[in-house]
Each structure stands twice: as C-alpha cells, then as structure tokens.
Amino acid sequence: MPLIFAAPLQGYTDAPYRRAHAETFGGIDEYYTPFVRIEHGQIRPHDIRDIISPLNSGLRVVPQIICRDAGELALLRDAVAAAGFHHIDVNMGCPFVPQVRRGRGAGLLAHRDSVFGIARVMAADPEIKYSVKMRLGVERPDEWHETVAALDDVPLRHICVHPRTARQQYRGDLYIDQYQAIKAASRHKIVFNGDIRTIADARRLSDEYALMIGRGLLARPSLAAELSDGNMMSDDRLRAGVLEMHRRLYEHYRSILCGDTQILSKLKTFWDYADETLWGRKMLKSIRKSTGIVNYMDIVNSNLKI
Numbered sequence: 137m138p139l140i141f142a143a144p145l146q147g148y149t150d151a152p153y154r155r156a157h158a159e160t161f162g163g164i165d166e167y168y169t170p171f172v173r174i175e176h177g178q179i180r181p182h183d184i185r186d187i188i189s190p191l192n193s194g195l196r197v198v199p200q201i202i203c204r205d206a207g208e209l210a211l212l213r214d215a216v217a218a219a220g221f222h223h224i225d226v227n228m229g230c231p232f233v234p235q236v237r238r239g240r241g242a243g244l245l246a247h248r249d250s251v252f253g254i255a256r257v258m259a260a261d262p263e264i265k266y267s268v269k270m271r272l273g274v275e276r277p278d279e280w281h282e283t284v285a286a287l288d289d290v291p292l293r294h295i296c297v298h299p300r301t302a303r304q305q306y307r308g309d310l311y312i313d314q315y316q317a318i319k320a321a322s323r324h325k326i327v328f329n330g331d332i333r334t335i336a337d338a339r340r341l342s343d344e345y346a347l348m349i350g351r352g353l354l355a356r357p358s359l360a361a362e363l364s365d366g367n368m369m370s371d372d373r374l375r376a377g378v379l380e381m382h383r384r385l386y387e388h389y390r391s392i393l394c395g396d397t398q399i400l401s402k403l404k405t406f407w408d409y410a411d412e413t414l415w416g417r418k419m420l421k422s423i424r425k426s427t428g429i430v431n432y433m434d435i436v437n438s439n440l441k442i
Contacts, residue, residue, distance in 0.1 A: 140360045143350030144168040151189035156384040163360030171202040171227045188219045200225040204239040206253035228270040231302040242271040242302035255286040269296040277311040296327035354409035396429035
C-alpha cells in the first residue's frame with residue numbers, strides 16, 4: 137500500500153485533533169498542518185503555536201505554509217525553521233476564494249513570475265526539504281504546465297496533486313487524465329489527493345507512491361488504519377473509536393478553554409463531515425442545532441450511549 141498522509145484542513149486538523157486521532161486510530165505516516173500564514177503583515181501566532189504544540193510529540197508532523205511570492209516564502213520559512221522543522225509543505229492548492237484572489241494557494245498557478253521566484257528560493261535552500269500541494273489550475277485543468285516545469289529543478293520530496301481546479305472547490309469530477317499527465321511530465325514523486333473515502337477508493341490507487349486523505353478521514357477516522365489492516369471496521373467498533381476521539385477532545389478543550397461557548401464551538405466542528413449513514417441524520421442535526429454544552433452532551437450521551 138502507498139504511504140498515507142493526513143491532509144491539512146483549516147479549522148479541523150489542528151494539534152488536538154491530530155493527537156486524538158493518532159492515539160485512537162492511527163495509521164497515518166505524516167500529519168500535515170493547516171497552513172501557517174501571514175495576516176496583516178505578520179505571521180499568525182496561533183499558527184506557530186499549533187506546529188510547536190506538545191500535542192505533536194511523537195507524531196510525524198509537517199508544517200504547511202501559504203505564500204504569494206518569494207518574500208513571503210522566506211519569511212514563513214524562517215519562522216517554521218526556527219520552530220525546529222526541516223520539511224515544509226508549500227500550499228499551491230487552496231481554493232478558498234479570498235486566498236486565490238490574493239495570489240496565494242491555487243491563485244499562484246495564475247502568476248508565473250511568483251511561481252518561478254518561489255521555486256528559485258526553494259532550490260537554493262539547502263537546509264530545508266520542501267514539498268508542494270497543488271491544484272490543476274484556477275479556471276482550467278490544464279494550467280499546471282508552467283508550475284510543474286518550474287518545480288522540476290527543485291529537490292522536492294514530492295508534489296501532492298488534487299486533480300480539480302480552484303473554481304471547482306471540492307465539487308465535480310476529478311481530472312484523472314490531467315493527474316496522469318503531471319505524473320508523466322514531472323521528475324518528482326507524485327501524491328494523489330481527492331475523494332478517497334473508502335478502502336475501495338484507495339485500492340484503485342494502490343500503485344501510487346502515497347495518498348493524502350482529507351475529508352474522507354474526517355468522515356471516517358478509521359480509514360487510514362483500515363487501509364493498513366486491509367479490513368473495514370465494524371460499525372460498532374468504528375462508533376466506539378469515534379466516541380473515544382470525541383472524549384479525548386472534550387477533555388482537552390475543557391482543560392484549556394474558558395467558558396462553555398468556546399468548548400461547544402470546538403466540539404461541534406467534529407461532526408461537520410460525519411457520515412449520516414453511520415450516525416443518522418436526526419442525531420447529527422440535533423447536535424448541530426444544540427445551543428449549550430449541557431444540551432450538546434445530553435444529545436451525545438442519549439443518542440450515542442457513551
């Protein structure tokens with residue numbers, strides 16, 4: 137089987153989630169962090185705290201950064217390197233419209249000079265090993281050619297490709313033909329990312345070097361472990377594991393956050409991608425509509441029998 141990487145998802149896969157997942161299910165070779173970014177001219181302190189969190193201890197964690205030019209790359213690189221990391225993932229794939237409009241994430245693919253400038257900085261940096269996560273383009277699925285060519289001279293660990301455009305967001309068909317064309321055109325190892333939700337999905341990609349799983353892992357946190365084991369967990373075992381993850385997150389947030397509102401806002405996102413066939417639409421709707429931590433925990437306890 138390929139290596140299994142956990143994709144970075146803003147607002148979901150932070151240090152508490154990574155720790156709870158690793159201790160409950162595991163099966164992940166590397167956890168990629170939500171991107172470290174510049175906001176109002178400064179690197180967000182929250183992002184640095186996430187990558188240096190003690191909760192990362194013992195996990196293979198790779199910080200991701202998002203930048204629009206070589207200057208931002210250098211600033212972010214210095215901060216991440218100062219935190220003790222020697223592998224940095226560069227985001228050229230985020231489809232979030234405000235980032236794309238600012239020339240970051242997938243927006244970089246429309247700015248040839250910025251891509252080449254970033255590539256030059258990465259190629260000249262012997263202290264850091266880089267990887268790149270990218271989309272096919274902003275509007276069209278064939279916009280990737282110059283970016284892949286620019287990256288050929290950079291000693292990357294790999295390029296992770298989500299074979300959609302930024303305009304598609306996470307909807308519509310994957311352009312598998314364009315993904316295969318990138319594999320043929322690039323000298324780098326290529327990682328597949330996109331719509332991996334079951335063992336069957338992963339087995340169709342068994343000849344890949346590595347797979348990066350995002351929303352599929354949020355929906356079914358057991359998926360990486362199942363891929364390693366070769367067998368799907370029973371529904372009862374999966375539910376028990378998810379509840380154990382939830383318990384760990386609840387205990388963590390209760391220990392560090394002030395006020396039930398903050399705790400509730402963190403816990404409710406845990407169910408955003410939950411599989412309705414496993415939990416039931418009515419139960420998930422009740423959780424999402426809950427208005428207080430006591431109400432929320434009553435719903436969880438009564439419906440899930442913790």
